[in-house]
Amino acid sequence: MTRRRSPVFLERQNYRRRRWMEAARLMPLLGAVLFALPLMWPRPDDPDVVAGAVATVPTSSAMAYIFGVWAVLVGAAILFGWLSRGWADTDGAG
Amino acid sequence: MASLNLLVAVALVYVAILFAVAFTADRLAATGHGGWLRSPLVYTLSLSIYCTAWTFYGAVGYAARSGLEYVTIYLGPTLVMIGWWWGLRKLVRVGRSQRVTSIADLLSSRYGKSNALAACVTILAVIGVTPYIALQLQSITLSFSIFAAVEPGQNGLDNPGTSAFVVAVGLAVFAILFGTRNLDANERHHGVVTAIALEAVVKLIALLAVGIFVVWGLSGGVQATMARINASDLGTWDMDPGRWAAITFLSAAVFVCLPRMFQVMIVENDEESHLRTAAWAFPLYLMLMSLFVVPIAVVGLDLLPAGSNPDLFVLSLPLQEGRDSLAVLAFLGGFSSATSMVIVAAMALSTMMSNHIVMPIWLWFQRGPGATVSGDVRYVVLLARRIAIAATMALGYFYYRLSGGGTALASIGLIAFTGIAQMLPALVGGLFWRGATRLGALSGLTVGTVLWLYTMMLPGLDSADWIISNRMISDGPFGIGWLRPNALFGISGLDPIVHAVFWSLSVNFLVFFVVSLVTFPGPMERVQGAQFVNVFDHTPEPRGWSGSVAQSEDLMIMSQRILGARDARALFDAAAAEQGIADRLPEPTPDFLQVLERKLSGSVGAATAHAMLGQIVGGAAVSVEDLMAVASESAQILEYSNRLEAQSTELARTAAQLRVANEKLTQISLQKDAFLSQVSHELRTPMTSIRAFSEILRDTGGLSEEEKTRYSGIIHNEALRLTRLLDDLLDLSVLESGQISLNLSDGSLRSVLDHAVSTAMAGSDRPLDIRRDRGAEAVAIRSDLDRLAQVFINLITNAQKYCDAQHPVLRIAVSHADETLQVDFRDNGTGIPPHSQDMVFEKFARVSVEKAGGAGLGLAICREILERLGGSIEYVAGYDGAVFRVTLPAARALAAQ
């Protein structure tokens, strides 16, 4: 039993590592999408806003959103950097 | 109120501190004590030169005009850093492995070490960066003027021209002192990097201090500030989606393309792993730098008199509120932003200019009939680089003076950005696409640059009115509407920035792609392309040089001129040691040339280094094997299969050898069988006769005496034949085993022949007329005379037996050829038929059957004997009769042995 466990564990670690790598690669795309989201917010000259159907977004909320996303990305980058320390640089040449 | 003098004093002290820091860092690095200088933190902080005075002052102005849009300038780099695993990692790896000195060098290196491309990129960089430098000078001048406005007419520094000039000169001196200390541009400039890291800290603290003062000191906390923001003109989210996306993309693109960013991020990179830290730390830095921009802008708009320049709110707010020390700190922050950017930009540009414009021109002038490099290259390169720094600074200064310093800072920044971004397709394509070619890169870059100038620079100049008329802007050149710079192809209504970015970059990319597709890369391009794209595959380095026509001495002289005597010596000694040569110059092997070129390119750039080596080595050559390795999508698989193939060829060769050996053994075995069966036949045949006749004699009664005599005679003859056969067999086996002992003695050929003739003719009933030339036979010989006689007897007996002429005649002729003596035995018979001629010397080869008598071993024995005597025997074809030629070494030669 014990002899069989070790490789299984390693395999799993390797598997995790790959998934982390993929997640890390997705981060800039995710960031780009999140940073682009505000573009869909209503603007003062949108017909809906003019008609009063929708309220515009105050700048303070926009700031909170953007800096929030920013902070999350930084946090994620810290996490990935921490997880990936010591990884060989050879795999996943991009 | 802070006095301007105090401000100047503070600035000078600050600059002195920077000098001291840079000097100390260089010292520490040189003595090997500066471990922390290579920390990821310093690396991250050095990246902050992305945040120039444009950020420090301009972001607030930008926010005051366009709200949150300013963050896009920082979002792009944030995304690039977070996605470092995609692109930056590769860029850094390539930059380090190729010892790249600048972005122009990288592109030139990727596209076959093309200097034309490097020169184009350099020119583009100069066009793009000069306004940017002007911008920094302007910001410093403006910041001085803010203080001067409070306290006018002090010492002339309020004169914008003067202060800008003084600043420009000071920065140039700093950049020259610390940026051109060592020639190897690829070596780390620890002094400069440490100084700009310090400046990064100063500007961050300054901006945060102002921001905290504004939020908590002036607005009364976060809540109140937010309320204030929402209540202001900027209070509602109102972004142009096109601009938002375009500027984000643009800032991401220039983050890697800007010469100064390339310098700190790639060239000054100490360790690839630093990226891991910078990936989160730099976005954090950017976030902090942008955090207080909107509050400062809103509060500034609120509190400062209408018409105040929003680009200077960071400075004017503390001044207005009487916080002099905070204002001085803010000034230092802005000063830091401007100076660090200018210093690094000047360094990067000067490297590019000297390596890709000055050096090629200089080399071209040097290209005399001697075709080798002469003069002190070190001096030339350093001087070129220093002059280039001064020139860059002068360009920036004059641009600032000419433009009048009036335009809003942000718009200049974006124009410069768009220009620099034109390198992106060539850069990204070069890193990820093997198919990218030099012509593609060159055409894309050119078309993109032209479109950028046309759509962005021209409309920006319209007020100047000295290049083009306003009519051209509004109606298009020659009245062609769809060529209007602001609305290419009739697409109007776009924001000018979005319009320019879209057209210049998309057409740039398209042209780059299409031209790359239709052109074919040269060998060097393909080699380099493979190295760049597959940089992580650890492929064995393809060789750029082949042949060893190069003179090591010439190489040494050239290297000394570029690297300095000590470094060159060390490099050559190391190479010689590696080649296993002591106390000599290394052989100019392709490997060594490769190493040397890398080393030189660290000083003068890839293209120049390549050209210089080419002058000595005599042209670049990429071997066919290299091309094969490159052409293969995976060189390693190819190599592996090559190895397998080699192994299997080896095996095949061994198998073939074994087969040959086996065949030989089989043949020997067959020969042995055949020999034994021949011997058996030769023994049994006479024995058959002997037995048959002895039985006849025994069993048959009434035989006549005559018959008895005849049959006894036959028995006798056959018994003699058997004896002869056994003698011959023994003789041959002794000869063949080499156990024969030669009994050398002196004598004359004539006496040997006399003896042979008399022995052969004795007891022979067949007539044979032997004709000799006794005069010619008077030759002294030294040989085993008995053995020689045996050969002659055999030949004479053969003639007796086989000559089928009616009156058999044997001529024995002697002739001398320089070192040899030839004795020809020629009879007048029909000779030996051609098909039997090559086998007469084989054992048991009897040509004529009816005249059997011998065992067919005579000539084989003759051949063996003559071989032992150092001579030979051959059958000479083409005569009427049979001709045997015995060749003997001449007496003197034999005696000399």
Next chain:
Amino acid sequence: MDRKVLLIEDEPNIIEAIRFLLARDGWSVETHSNGVDAVEAVRDHAPDLVILDLMLPGRSGMEILRDLRADSATSRLPVLMLTARGQSRDRDMAEKAGVSRFMTKPFSNVEVMTAVRDLVAQASRQ
């Protein structure tokens, strides 16, 4: 009774010995010393028996034997084969080729005479 033997042999002394023996026994002996046209010689002489040496100049006795056996006129002709090479392989090959009797040199005269008589007797009985 005129019984005819064709002796195909290249060694003159052996020819003489066999001729002497057979002649004394009442045979008429023809000789031929060449392998090349041996088959024609057999046809020409139409002997009751052929004594064939294995090693002949020009053509091997084995080939001559095969030709004789392939020809319907001589396919049943008694053939006594002589060889000096004394290898069992030769005997096997000769038997496969349809030899009537195979003898190794040196032979005893009695053996030869017995073999010749036997072979002819067998042939005439059939």
